[in-house]
Amino acid sequence: MLSDNHESEGVEAKSQTERTEPNMPDESLYQAGRGDRKPRQQPRSPSAICVPPDPIVSIRKLSLFYGAKQALFDISMEIPKRKITALIGPSGCGKSTLLRCVNRLNDLIDGVRIDGQIQFEGTSINEPTLDINMLRKRIGMVFQKSNPFPKSIRENIAFGPRIHGINDKATLDEIVEKSLRRAALWDEVKDRLGESALGMSGGQQQRLCIARAIAVEPEVILFDEPCSALDPVATSKIEDLMEELKQDYTLLVVTHNMQQASRVSDYTAFFYLGKLIEYAQTEDLFTRPKMKQTEDYISGRFG
Amino acid sequence: MSTNEYPLHRDDPPGFGRTSRRTQLAGRVFTWLAGGALALNIVMISGLLILLAYMGMGYFWPKTIQQYELTDGTRLWGELHDRETIRDLARGSEADGESMRISVRQATREVYGSEDFRWIPESEIANTSRPDDLVALERRSNGVFYGRLIGLTKDGTTVDATGDALWYDFEEEIEAKFREGEAIDDFEHDEIAGPTDALVRAKRDRDRLLMNQANGDDVRERLSTLDQEIERLNRRGEELSTELRSKREEWERSTATFETATGAEITLPVATILDALRPNRAGFFEKLGIYVSHLWGFIWDAPRESNTEGGIFPAIFGTVLMVFLMTFAVTPLGVLAALYLREYAKEGFVVRVVRIAVNNLAGVPSIVFGLFGLGFFVYLIGGSLDSLLFSDSLPNPTFGTGGVLWAALTLALLTVPVVIVATEEGLAAVPKIVRQGSLALGATKFETTWKVVLPAAGPGILTGVILAIARAAGEVAPLMIVGMVKLADVPVDGEFPFLHLERKFMHLGFHIYDVGFQSPNVDATKPLVYATALLLVLLVTAMNLVAIAVRNHLRRKYASSAV
Numbered sequence: 001m002l003s004d005n006h007e008s009e010g011v012e013a014k015s016q017t018e019r020t021e022p023n024m025p026d027e028s029l030y031q032a033g034r035g036d037r038k039p040r041q042q043p044r045s046p047s048a049i050c051v052p053p054d055p056i057v058s059i060r061k062l063s064l065f066y067g068a069k070q071a072l073f074d075i076s077m078e079i080p081k082r083k084i085t086a087l088i089g090p091s092g093c094g095k096s097t098l099l100r101c102v103n104r105l106n107d108l109i110d111g112v113r114i115d116g117q118i119q120f121e122g123t124s125i126n127e128p129t130l131d132i133n134m135l136r137k138r139i140g141m142v143f144q145k146s147n148p149f150p151k152s153i154r155e156n157i158a159f160g161p162r163i164h165g166i167n168d169k170a171t172l173d174e175i176v177e178k179s180l181r182r183a184a185l186w187d188e189v190k191d192r193l194g195e196s197a198l199g200m201s202g203g204q205q206q207r208l209c210i211a212r213a214i215a216v217e218p219e220v221i222l223f224d225e226p227c228s229a230l231d232p233v234a235t236s237k238i239e240d241l242m243e244e245l246k247q248d249y250t251l252l253v254v255t256h257n258m259q260q261a262s263r264v265s266d267y268t269a270f271f272y273l274g275k276l277i278e279y280a281q282t283e284d285l286f287t288r289p290k291m292k293q294t295e296d297y298i299s300g301r302f303g
Numbered sequence: 304m305s306t307n308e309y310p311l312h313r314d315d316p317p318g319f320g321r322t323s324r325r326t327q328l329a330g331r332v333f334t335w336l337a338g339g340a341l342a343l344n345i346v347m348i349s350g351l352l353i354l355l356a357y358m359g360m361g362y363f364w365p366k367t368i369q370q371y372e373l374t375d376g377t378r379l380w381g382e383l384h385d386r387e388t389i390r391d392l393a394r395g396s397e398a399d400g401e402s403m404r405i406s407v408r409q410a411t412r413e414v415y416g417s418e419d420f421r422w423i424p425e426s427e428i429a430n431t432s433r434p435d436d437l438v439a440l441e442r443r444s445n446g447v448f449y450g451r452l453i454g455l456t457k458d459g460t461t462v463d464a465t466g467d468a469l470w471y472d473f474e475e476e477i478e479a480k481f482r483e484g485e486a487i488d489d490f491e492h493d494e495i496a497g498p499t500d501a502l503v504r505a506k507r508d509r510d511r512l513l514m515n516q517a518n519g520d521d522v523r524e525r526l527s528t529l530d531q532e533i534e535r536l537n538r539r540g541e542e543l544s545t546e547l548r549s550k551r552e553e554w555e556r557s558t559a560t561f562e563t564a565t566g567a568e569i570t571l572p573v574a575t576i577l578d579a580l581r582p583n584r585a586g587f588f589e590k591l592g593i594y595v596s597h598l599w600g601f602i603w604d605a606p607r608e609s610n611t612e613g614g615i616f617p618a619i620f621g622t623v624l625m626v627f628l629m630t631f632a633v634t635p636l637g638v639l640a641a642l643y644l645r646e647y648a649k650e651g652f653v654v655r656v657v658r659i660a661v662n663n664l665a666g667v668p669s670i671v672f673g674l675f676g677l678g679f680f681v682y683l684i685g686g687s688l689d690s691l692l693f694s695d696s697l698p699n700p701t702f703g704t705g706g707v708l709w710a711a712l713t714l715a716l717l718t719v720p721v722v723i724v725a726t727e728e729g730l731a732a733v734p735k736i737v738r739q740g741s742l743a744l745g746a747t748k749f750e751t752t753w754k755v756v757l758p759a760a761g762p763g764i765l766t767g768v769i770l771a772i773a774r775a776a777g778e779v780a781p782l783m784i785v786g787m788v789k790l791a792d793v794p795v796d797g798e799f800p801f802l803h804l805e806r807k808f809m810h811l812g813f814h815i816y817d818v819g820f821q822s823p824n825v826d827a828t829k830p831l832v833y834a835t836a837l838l839l840v841l842l843v844t845a846m847n848l849v850a851i852a853v854r855n856h857l858r859r860k861y862a863s864s865a866v
Contacts, residue, residue, distance in 0.1 A: 103743060137745030147740040150733075150759040152860075159754065160744040196860065209740070216744055 048278040048290045052080035052267055056220060056250050057102060062116035064097060064106070071097050073275045074116070079220075084242060084251040086265035086282065088258060090297065093271040095254045099222050102252065103139040104132055120220075137164060140213035144225040146205035148197035148212075153180075153189050156197045156208055160216035175215050183211035184241055203234025210241060214249075221245065223253040227260065239264050258298055262286045270294045352840065359834030363597035365582040365590050368437040368449055370564070371407065371423065372430040380437055380449040380564040381409040384420060384826070402426070408827070410447035414563050419446065420826050433583045438561065440571075441578040444608060446824075450561030450569065458556045473579065476557055480574045483554050490550065492797075495543050502536040505529055601834065610790065610818050611828050615835055619842065620793045621707065621808035622776060626846060628711030628804070629718065629775045634768055636715060637722025638757075644723070645730040646752050665720035673781025676713030681705055681785060685805075701805055705786030707794060708804035713785050714778060718771035725770065729763020730756060765854035769847055776843040779812035789817050811839040 055078035064072040072094045079085050087095040100106045101118060104125060118125050125135055137160075148156050157176040166172060176193065180186040185207045189200070197208055206226060213221055223242070227235040242251055242264050255261050261268050262282055269279040270293070278285060278294045289295040366382040373379065385406035404424045409415050440448040455462040455473050462472050509529045512522045557573040580593065604614030640661075648654045685702035693701040702708075733756050741751040757764075779787075787810045794806040819825070819832035 105739060105743060108739070108742070133745040133747055135745075136743055141740075141743040143736055143740060143743075145736055147734065147736040149737060149740065149755050151755075159741070159746075163744070163746045163750050163754070212740075212744065 048280070048294075049077065049276065050267070050280045052078055052083070052281075054081045055079055056081040056121060057252070058119040059098070059101075060117040060119065062098070062101065062114065062118060064094075064101065064115075065113045066109070067111045071274050072101075075276045077269060077276060077279050079250060079252055080267060081250050082246060082248070083266040084246050084253060084264055085267045085269065086261035087252070087254045087269050087271060088256075088261050088297075089271035089277075091256075092273075094274040095269075095271045096224055098271070099141075099224055099252060099254050102220070102222055103136050103141055104130075105136075105141070107132070137216050138218050139220045139222065140216065140218035141222040141224065142206070142209050142213055142226050144228055146202060146209050146229070148200070148205050148208050150196065150198055152194050153197045153200070153208065154193040156212050157215045160212060164216060179211040179215040180208075182214050182245070183207045184237065184244075185211055201234075203230050203237060206230060206234070206238060207241065210238070210245075214245075218249065220250040220252060223251060223255075225254050225256060228256060235260070258286075270297060272297070352837070355833050355837040355840065359830055359832075359837045360598075362830030362834055363594050363601065365439075365580055365585060365593045365597075367433055367583055368439060369407070370432045370434055370437070371428050372432075373423070374427050374429045378564045378566075379407060379409060379421070379423070380411075381407040381421075384408045389424065406826075408447070409449070409564075411449050411563055412445050413448070413569050414565055414567060419824060435583040436581065437583055439580045439582060440576050441580075441612070442571075443575050443577060445575075446608065446612070448561070448569075448571070450563045452559060453562050453568070454560035455573075456556075456558050458553070470581070473559055473573075476559075476573050477576050477579060480554065480557060481577070484574060487547070487550050487554060491547060495540075495547065498536055498539050498543065502533065502540060505533050505536060509533065602838070605792070606790065609823065610814065611822050611824050611831070615809075615811065615814060615838070617791060617793050618809040618811045618814040618835075619838065620795075621787075621791070622811045622839070622842060623846070624794070625707055625711050625714070625782075625808060625810065626772055626776050628708065629714045630768060630772060632712055632715035633718050633722050633771050633775075634764070637719045637767065637771075638726050638764055640719070641723045641726035641730060642752065642757070645727050646748075646756065661720045661723050665724075669717055669778055670780045672713055672717045673784045675716070676709055676781060676785040677705070680709040680712050685709060704805075705784065705788075705807060706805040707786055707808040710782050710786045710808070713781055714775040717778065717781065718774050721770045721774065722764070722767040725767025726760065726764045729760035729766070732763060733759045761857045762854050765850060765857065769850040769854070772846050772850060773843060776839075776846060777812065779810065779816065782810055783813065787813050789813070789821075811835060811842065815839065 057079040059075055059077050059079075062072055062075040063070060075098060087098065089095050097106065101114065102120075102125075106112045106114075114126060120135070120139065124130075149159060151159070154176050157179050158172045161172060161175050166175070177186060177190075180189060185204060188204060189208075197205065200208060206229075210221075210226075227238050230238065239260065242253070245251060246266075253261075253265060265282045267279065268282045268285045270277045270285065270289075270291075272293050278289060278291045280290070285294065286298055289298060368380055369383055371379040371381075383405060386403060387406075389402040389404050402424070404422050405428075407421050407423060408419060409421050410419050412419075415421075434451075436451055438448075438450055438452055440450070442448060452470060452473055455464075455469060455476065457472070457476060462469065464472055509526070512526050512529065516522045516526070555572040555574045558570050559573055559576070560568055560570045562568055582590070582593075585593065601614045602619065603616050605617055606615060607613035644654060644657065648657075681704060685700070685704065685706075689701050689703040737759065738751055738756060741755045742748070746754070786807050788807045789809075791807045791809050794803040794808055795801060796803070815832055815835050818828045818835065822828045
């Protein structure tokens, strides 16, 4: 599925360019998207990329290739600690790919090659000596589609702590309760912890996945379009939850929903065709975008 | 394009795009065809079960003993077995309805020899009656006996009684002798087996010492102690066999005397009688009791008289044990192989070839697997085990001959493709995003596979196991060369390791064939074949139900949609 994913992303990226061609205000940008050709104009001006204080994850000149096809171009950005950073952009712009670089989930795809570096708390995560399981313990992830394990609710939460060596039942119970409370799910499920997680509603399942991610006490949580399959009520619950989680965790959120980005995030990065176009405090980006592409996108002229 | 061209109502004039009557008719016909095919299947399966039950289950109902007086003055006691029209060969067509003949089970081999059944034209029968004092005896050997009880001696003294009093004494004596017989069996097993084994061991040690002596070792002292030991054991053995012999004589001293249909008086040792009935006297509920006890005996007793009498318990046990062992062998083997194919191997030419090979393996004739089992498991592995671990008893093979373990492994090989395919499908049905969810928590690939993917694929795996069980329980051909035999004891006894997997075993499938077609008395055993077949079907169903119950439990637990 993953390998298919990159195909479809590639296709989408192409159709995206074709579809948006007539509306494209700056033809040079569109050509740059083709990858091989030298862009006529530098797609980002240094002033459009802010440098937030107190970064926990630093991305340095990151390029990513699926085989011969380049999906990310020379991305550099800092993710601030205990803030919500939103990644927005049209389909196929590489925001999910970037997200999956941070916990190295892209490793599962054959033929992925990465140039550049990502540092997590000052340590490069692209070294071969890196303990990838420890990295993923410290950088959790919530997926686009809720993916509870086909186990009981309790077992779903206890799975992570257990694989990291906690086997004491009392401790596990404590973690289960704490994580579910943290994910605002405890009151809804406390009487049916032994039941299958697959019997819950979509919104509950997604909150369970968040609780599951919290249970291993990560420092960063990656959200890959966490609300795209949810109704507005469930979405607003998750958004409230993100707001709440930001006190303890760094959140990196990919979203298609610009309202959501503007509602919940502190910083927003706009991607287009594999490039970081603009990165700024959310308020600034949505009210005073520096780049024309950003303005066109957030005002709904394409995407 | 006006909307008229797509008339919605059936009565509207036909137009472009109208669903034609022919299309509608084809749909209806197809529905009926599909439903009819299903109905036909159901009728055939239920017909099979009803036939088996009807033909098999009547056998245990106690039948009336008829007395036939023939026109030539002879008298005959027996059960009515069959009745048919006599075909007139000269005219080449069926004769008129009056020319019927009946088949009577006269048994009583002391009088009639081996001719258990006898055809009698109805025209030769002068009189039919049912004297209510006729007795049917079930015996340890020589088949059924029909007669009239006229005398009884208990351990040498004649019992002075007649009529019902005599009958009750007789029944008591049967019961007493039955228990005495069991005690003698126990004595043989418990008291005599030990010293006999010790003697065999001592003799073997002595042989080995002699061999060492030939090599120049000084063994005189050990040899003399061994010789003393052997002599002591020999004496002990003789004492014991004398005791056994006297017990046996004592056991056989009670006798009962019967009058037979021909008027001859036959005296039988009570010890040889297992059960005595007076069916003509029994009421419905008494017969029902007898029926249940016969059925019970059929299921729980060992067969007698080359499988034509007694029960089939060793065959039931052998079948269940073999399928059980097979399940334990095939499940890990198939699941691990499928795990490697689906989760670890890189998809490519080799994996494709392996997959095709696995699928084709399911199509190999089962007798070929039997041959492989004989060559590989029995001769190669079994033979090697013998020379490594059981060299003492060579040239008598221990594992180097067919046995229930090798039969189970052979069938495991036969059914492993089913499990692999089902497991692969189960694994494929586990969404990638669930695996990624586990990896994203920091689980290794092994932890993900073992703790998330495999449990989620559980119902799919069990589907494979269910199919494997169904296949294995019905398979007979390959087993004939890897350890299934006509007659064997249950491979369980008091000797370590209690369950003897190297022993030969009985199997219901083969039992059906043996009783139905290899029996010296096919007429008498026909109902047994049906009853055994019914039992086999029920057994396979029961084993499948257990597996299905486990699967449903897993499904409920995980509420997953996988396979």
